[in-house]
Each structure stands twice: as C-alpha cells, then as structure tokens.
Amino acid sequence: METTAKKRVLLVDDEPTITRTVKLYLEGTGAFEVRTENQGKQAIPAAREFRPQVIVLDIVMPDADGGTIAADIKADPDLKDTPILFLTALVSQSEVGAHRGKIGGHPFLAKPVDMDKLVDTLNALAGGH
Amino acid sequence: MQPIPSQVMRTLPARALALSAAALAVPILGIVFFSESLDRYSVLLWTLALVPAFLLAYYRSWPWVSLALAAGMALLIAGYLVAIVRGFEAPDWPFLVFVVSAYIAIALGAGWIGELRESAAARQTTRQELERAYEALQRSHAELQAAQLQLIQAEKLESVGRLAAGVAHEVKNPLMTLLAGIQYLQKQGLATNADVEGLLVDMSTAVKRADFVIRELLNFSSPHPLDMKANDLNDVVERTLGLVKHEVDRVRITVVRELGEGLPPVTFDAYRIQQVFLNLIMNAAQAMDGSGTLTVRTRLTSASALGTAAGNRATGAVMSNLDAVLIEVDDTGPGIPADKLPKIYDPFFTTKPTGQGTGLGLSVALQIVEMHGGKLSIVNRAEGGVRATVLLRLQPEQDTHGDDREETRPAR
Structure with a gap:
C-alpha cells in the first residue's frame, strides 16, 4: 500500500470507544494517521506535539467544551490555521443543513457519523495542507 | 282592577278559609231555615262548586281567578240574603242563577286565560334562561376540556x-x-x-x-427558528419524491404527479417543509404496502381556506386573491379508522408495527406547518384512502408563531 503523505488527524472525544473505533476505521483506510485524546483539556498540548492537519472535536465533553477549545486553537499562533471539524451528539443532521454545516465558522457532523462521509470531509479539510 | 300580588295572597290563607266558611255557612243556613223548593239546592250547589275552585285559585296564586270567584260567591250570597229577606218570593230564581253563573263563567274564563298566558310566558322565559344557562355550561365545559387537553399536551411536550x-x-x-x-x-x-x-x-x-x-x-422537542426563503414548491416536492424513491419502489406503488404549472415562489423553510412532505408521503406509501396509487398535487389557492385565524385579508376575495398554495397527498390505502382519527397528531401515537414508526411524524409535520402559519389536515377520502392537505401562504405573516396556532389545528 502506498504510504506517502498520510493525513494526520487529531481526534478529541471523551468517549474512548468512539476514539478507538474511529481511529481503527480511519487508519484502516490507509490514508490517515490518527492520534486520539479523551480529555478536552489535553487537546491543545496534543495538537502542539502532533501537528495534525485536521482536528476533530467533540462539542460536549465533561472537562471542556469543544467550542472553547476551538476558540483557543484559533487563538494559538501555531495552530490557528489547522482546520477544525466538530462532531456532536446534540444536534441532528437536519440542523447541520440549516446551519450549512457550520458552527462558529467550523464545519460539523452529527453523530452517528457515516464513516465514508467523515473520510470525505477530512480529505476536503486536509486537502490544502 | 289591580291584580293582587301573589305574596299577599299567600300570606292570607286563614282569611281565605274564613271567607270560604262564611260563603258556605250563609247558603246552608238559608236552605236549612228557608228551604221551600229545589231551586235553592241548585243555588247551593253552585256556591259549593265555587269554594274548592276559589281555594285552588287562591293557593295557586292566581289573583284574577280568585277575585272573580270571590266576587261570584259574594253575588250568590247577596242573592241569598235578598231571597231570605223576601221570604223566597223572588220572581225568578233561575234567572238570578243564570246571570250570576254567566258572570262567574266569563270572569273565570277570562281570568283563567290570563293566568295561562302569563304562566306560559313565564315558563317560556324560564325555559329560555335555562337553555341559555345550559349552553353557557356546555360551552364552558367544552372550553375546560380543551384547556385540559392542551395542558396535558403541553405537559407531554415539555x-x-x-x-x-x-x-x-x-x-x-x-x-x-x-x-x-x-x-x-x-x-x-x-x-x-x-x-x-x-x-x-x-x-x-x-x-x-x-x-x-x-x-x-x-x-x-426543540424546534429551531425557521430559515424562511422563497422556494419553488414543485422543486421541493420533486426532491422529496426523489428521497422516498427507494421506499416507494420497495412497496411497489404508482406515483402520480399533478403539479400546478407556473406556481409563484413560496416563502418557507425548505428543509422543514420537505420534512413535512417526507412524513406525509412515507405515511401514504406505507399505508398501501403492495399496491396502490400515491397522488401528489400542488396548486394555487386562496388563504381564506386557512379560516379566520389566518386573517380576514382574504375574505371576500374569491378567485382574484390567490395568495396561498395547497399541497395534497392522496393514497388509496385502507384509510384511518374513525376512532384513531382524533389521535393521529398525538406524539408517540402510531398504528405502525413496533420499530417502523416513532409516532412523531405527524406531530412534527403539524408543528412545522403551524410554525409557518399554515394548515395541515388529514381526512379519509370518500372514495377510500387518506388525503393529507397542507396549506401555505405564499408570503407568511411576520409572526408565524402567532397565538392562533391552536385555532388552525384541525379538530381533534
């Protein structure tokens, strides 16, 4: 398998089962290198270290909410250009449509996300990097 | 003559008894002491007959009748007195009896009719009052029931x-x-x-x-603000039919489009209205699993069909004021049983097998249509099957979340 230029994705979600299975799927495609983080507060340190091309953020997490983390990423000089994709269990796909797929300017997908769709979205977001 | 107030009449029973006794005593005494011919007995009989009539009239508070009878008895007594004084030599007893009786009969009749009319009028008034009270009671009962239903509904939604x-x-x-x-x-x-x-x-x-x-x-449970934009209605219908193509093919039914041509743009939240169509079309398709015809119809109409709740603007304008669109979804399924019809909008009410329906489809559809200030109605068609009708204004009024929501809701 071609191993050139795997796209680096940081996946932040408080549910270990989600980060585990999504990582498995994405890496299974051979096109992604995934680092997972189950604590919202660890998202920025992990991003600084891992330098992902896309950060996938859960919105509702016990220790930090995705919106704040996204704002912090945008404020960070090293990370501000990294695209963010929200994953959320709170809104339905219909609302994704209603907002044209954006929360605070960032695209988002409603859980449960179809994996093909996630792959397409990640490819589109990481395309410029 | 002034009618005797009935309260006064009622307060004087003892006097009436004394009067009756006197009325009786005089002719009886007259007959006992001066009896010479049968005529006197007939006069006595007349007098006697008057006593119970008088008592009846008195206790029923018929002032005119009482007065007439009292006057009659007084005349008879006077006649007796005259007869006694003259030693029953009066020339014409039968004539006297006839005159007095005629007078009494006329007074009695007139008095009686008066009483009847008066009591009939009183009864009529009472009945009307009773009917009004009953109607008011029924109204408030219905309002109370409706309020209770709304409360239950609101509680459920909350x-x-x-x-x-x-x-x-x-x-x-x-x-x-x-x-x-x-x-x-x-x-x-x-x-x-x-x-x-x-x-x-x-x-x-x-x-x-x-x-x-x-x-x-x-x-x-958490309706979001509408994203109102001008839309091509037929386009949204076609998109919806595209989405359900798989389901429609699966249940092997025929889809007939009767889409109005040249419809003007309609302002609505396309995503939500599509959700309404989706629910209605899926219901129709699932209602006739196996065979049948699903007809989707669109046409221009007048918002007056929305009823008074939708404003009086359209009233009076017949064909010139085409300010709304109508979308009909007909199926040829078995229809909705009459006992289920009032419940179809209730959240979680479903006739579908477990796992095939959430029971929220029509609740959501109704909610969305009402948010647009429109009207959704679902009826059994005379020729069989169900017709779902959505009415939407071309330009909804500013406040689409108005207080007339409940009024546009079809009868439950």
Missing part, C-alpha cells in the same frame, strides 16, 4: 423536550461507536461469509433507525 436532549447525547455516542465499528468490519472485508455480511448490514440499518428516532425526537 417532558419530551426535557428528555430528548439528554437522551440524544447519551444514545448518539454509543450509536457512533457501533456505526464506526460496523463500517470498519465491512470496510476491512472482515465479513468472512454471507451470513456475517448480512448481519453487518442489519446492524448498520438498526443503528440508523435508532438514530432516526432520536433525530425525530430532537426535531420535535
């Missing part, structure tokens, strides 16, 4: 709303894990035989169905 967000979060996360896992197994070709492959497809379908239920619940 509970659903409170639950939905929490449930959505708690359920969608595990669904995410399941879906990602299933799709991983499928993608990696780990399904080693057809059974496992089928199993994975079933699992994936199950997850998506669970997600659908949650999504319906969220849409229903």
Whole structure:
C-alpha cells in the first residue's frame, strides 16, 4: 500500500470507544494517521506535539467544551490555521443543513457519523495542507 | 282592577278559609231555615262548586281567578240574603242563577286565560334562561376540556423536550461507536461469509433507525427558528419524491404527479417543509404496502381556506386573491379508522408495527406547518384512502408563531 503523505488527524472525544473505533476505521483506510485524546483539556498540548492537519472535536465533553477549545486553537499562533471539524451528539443532521454545516465558522457532523462521509470531509479539510 | 300580588295572597290563607266558611255557612243556613223548593239546592250547589275552585285559585296564586270567584260567591250570597229577606218570593230564581253563573263563567274564563298566558310566558322565559344557562355550561365545559387537553399536551411536550436532549447525547455516542465499528468490519472485508455480511448490514440499518428516532425526537422537542426563503414548491416536492424513491419502489406503488404549472415562489423553510412532505408521503406509501396509487398535487389557492385565524385579508376575495398554495397527498390505502382519527397528531401515537414508526411524524409535520402559519389536515377520502392537505401562504405573516396556532389545528 502506498504510504506517502498520510493525513494526520487529531481526534478529541471523551468517549474512548468512539476514539478507538474511529481511529481503527480511519487508519484502516490507509490514508490517515490518527492520534486520539479523551480529555478536552489535553487537546491543545496534543495538537502542539502532533501537528495534525485536521482536528476533530467533540462539542460536549465533561472537562471542556469543544467550542472553547476551538476558540483557543484559533487563538494559538501555531495552530490557528489547522482546520477544525466538530462532531456532536446534540444536534441532528437536519440542523447541520440549516446551519450549512457550520458552527462558529467550523464545519460539523452529527453523530452517528457515516464513516465514508467523515473520510470525505477530512480529505476536503486536509486537502490544502 | 289591580291584580293582587301573589305574596299577599299567600300570606292570607286563614282569611281565605274564613271567607270560604262564611260563603258556605250563609247558603246552608238559608236552605236549612228557608228551604221551600229545589231551586235553592241548585243555588247551593253552585256556591259549593265555587269554594274548592276559589281555594285552588287562591293557593295557586292566581289573583284574577280568585277575585272573580270571590266576587261570584259574594253575588250568590247577596242573592241569598235578598231571597231570605223576601221570604223566597223572588220572581225568578233561575234567572238570578243564570246571570250570576254567566258572570262567574266569563270572569273565570277570562281570568283563567290570563293566568295561562302569563304562566306560559313565564315558563317560556324560564325555559329560555335555562337553555341559555345550559349552553353557557356546555360551552364552558367544552372550553375546560380543551384547556385540559392542551395542558396535558403541553405537559407531554415539555417532558419530551426535557428528555430528548439528554437522551440524544447519551444514545448518539454509543450509536457512533457501533456505526464506526460496523463500517470498519465491512470496510476491512472482515465479513468472512454471507451470513456475517448480512448481519453487518442489519446492524448498520438498526443503528440508523435508532438514530432516526432520536433525530425525530430532537426535531420535535426543540424546534429551531425557521430559515424562511422563497422556494419553488414543485422543486421541493420533486426532491422529496426523489428521497422516498427507494421506499416507494420497495412497496411497489404508482406515483402520480399533478403539479400546478407556473406556481409563484413560496416563502418557507425548505428543509422543514420537505420534512413535512417526507412524513406525509412515507405515511401514504406505507399505508398501501403492495399496491396502490400515491397522488401528489400542488396548486394555487386562496388563504381564506386557512379560516379566520389566518386573517380576514382574504375574505371576500374569491378567485382574484390567490395568495396561498395547497399541497395534497392522496393514497388509496385502507384509510384511518374513525376512532384513531382524533389521535393521529398525538406524539408517540402510531398504528405502525413496533420499530417502523416513532409516532412523531405527524406531530412534527403539524408543528412545522403551524410554525409557518399554515394548515395541515388529514381526512379519509370518500372514495377510500387518506388525503393529507397542507396549506401555505405564499408570503407568511411576520409572526408565524402567532397565538392562533391552536385555532388552525384541525379538530381533534
């Protein structure tokens, strides 16, 4: 398998089962290198270290909410250009449509996300990097 | 003559008894002491006959009759007195009796009719008052029932709303894990035989169905502001039919389009209205599993069809004021049983087998249409099957969340 230029994705979600299975799927495609983080507060340190091309953020997490983390990423000089994709269990796909797929300017997908769709979205977001 | 007030009459029973006794005593004494011919007995009989009549009239508070009878008795007594003084030598007893009787009869009759008319009028008034009171009572009873239903409904919705967000979060996360896992197994070709492959497809379908239920619940419990834009109605209908093509093909039914030509743009939230059409069309399709015809019709109409709640603007204008569109979805299924009809908009009411309907489809559809200030009605067609009708204004009024929501709701 071609191993050139795997796209680096940081996946932040408080549910270990989600980060585990999504990582498995994405890496299974051979096109992604995934680092997972189950604590919202660890998202920025992990991003600084891992330098992902896309950060996938859960919105509702016990220790930090995705919106704040996204704002912090945008404020960070090293990370501000990294695209963010929200994953959320709170809104339905219909609302994704209603907002044209954006929360605070960032695209988002409603859980449960179809994996093909996630792959397409990640490819589109990481395309410029 | 002034009628005697009935209160006065009622307060004097003792006097009446004394009067009657006197009226009796005089002729009896007259006859005992001066009886010479049968005529006197006939006079006595007349007098006697008057006493119970007088008592009856007195106690029923018929002042005119009482007076007439008292006067009659007084005349008879006077006649007796005259006869006694003259030693019953009066020339014409029968004549006297006739005159007095005639007078009494006329007075009695006139008095009686007066009483009847008066009491009939009183009865009529009483009956009208009673009817008015009954109507008022019925009205307030109906209002109370409606208010109670609304309260129950509001309570139900509130509970659903409170639950939905929490449930959505708690359920969608595990669904995410399941879906990602299933799709991983499928993608990696780990399904080693057809059974496992089928199993994975079933699992994936199950997850998506669970997600659908949650999504319906969220849409229903936390309606978001409408995204109002001018739309091509027929275009939205076509898009919806495209979305349900798979389901329509599966149940093998015929789709007939009767879409009005040259419809002006209609302002609505396309996503939500599509959701309404989707629910109505899916209901229709599922109602005639196996065979049947689904007809989707659109045309221009007048908003006066929305009723008074939709404003009086359209009243009086017949064909010139075409300010609304009508969308009809007809099926040729078995129709809705009469006893189920009032419940179809209730959240969680469903006639579909467990797992095939959330019971929220029509609740959501109604909610969306009402948010647009429109009207949704579902009726059994005379020729069989169900007709769902959506009426939307071309330009909804500013406040589409107005207080007339309840009034546009079809009778439950």
